[in-house]
Amino acid sequence: MRIIKPGALHRGDIIGVCSPGSAPASDHDLSRGIAYLERLGYRVELGKHLRFKRGYLAGSDAQRASDVNDLFANRKVKAIFTARGGYGSHRILPLLNYPVIKRNPKILVGYSDITALQLALMAKVGLVTYSGPMVAAEMAAGFGGSAEEWFWRCLTSASALPSMRAKVLRRGRRKLEGRNQHARTAGRLIGGNLSVVAASVGTPYFPRMSTPILLLEEIDERPYRIDRMLQQMLLAGAFDRARGVVLGSFVDCRPAKGKPSLTLRQVFLDTFAGFNFPVLEGVRYGHVKNSLTMPLGVRVRLNASRGQIAFLESAVS
Helix, strand or coil: CCCECCCCCCCCCEEEEECCCCCCCCHHHHHHHHHHHHHCCCEEEECCCCCCCECCECCCHHHHHHHHHHHHHCCCEEEEEECCCCCCHHHHHHHCCHHHHHHCCCEEEECHHHHHHHHHHHHHCCECEEECCCCCCHHHCCCCHHHHHHHHHHHHCCCECCCEECEEEECCEEEECCEEEECEEEEEEEEEEHHHHHHHCCCCCCCCCCCEEEEEEEECCCHHHHHHHHHHHHHCCCCCCCCEEEEEEEECCCCCCCCCCCCHHHHHHHHHCCCCCCEEECCCCCCCCCCCCEEECCEEEEECCCCEEEECCECCC
């Protein structure tokens, strides 16, 4: 698979805003997020149907898909930021114009439900995308601090991001030259929200990569549901070629009160018991305040001896 890395973003560039899934929770939130971008010196182009609503969707499937297609086709637009996640990105995947997107690669930012779109763009185009803050969510709520600095460095710098610290859930072992050694392994980072990743496995919109490192996070799911999603991925062979797994935040993923349950740690250990790759956890990523943006599709190295994730290349070209 040929990987395409979009160009870096510069002050004064036009950023397109659309909602591939659900509509922004309020026009106030959307306006605050747009104002944030404009204060930083960017110009904003809104998708034609951004404020449309159809139940839990931001307009019809055709309308949401046309916003994505139009913003990619618009050569003046240098990046596309999603307004929010919610639900619905899976529904537009067959309607996207992948040849046009491939001819016009650009930055795409979002997370949660937007994971479906990011996986599809990697599978169909090989496009590096960015699992990060959304306009009517984090950018509207006072985005700042180290997460803000990390985000803009990710999109504007030709240098690789700094290494991340992580906890080691499983060290992993592999055989090298007849000796068992602690795994230090490299691969391309793919993934995002676990429920969306699991729902994409087995479809034409899930990347088939030779050396993936799976990145996973979740919110508001019981441990048995996390278990079911991971087992679905395991049975579908999603981990067979994996070089490692990185676990972000699993927010409010607790057992129901008074009911028997495995812990999340037990679920993870059971799932990955048959594999030799390392599993790192505790990364500040996902549905958590000050989440760190992850460039999906770039090469990273996991060091299970040091509990470290190293980015081996820049996130943009």
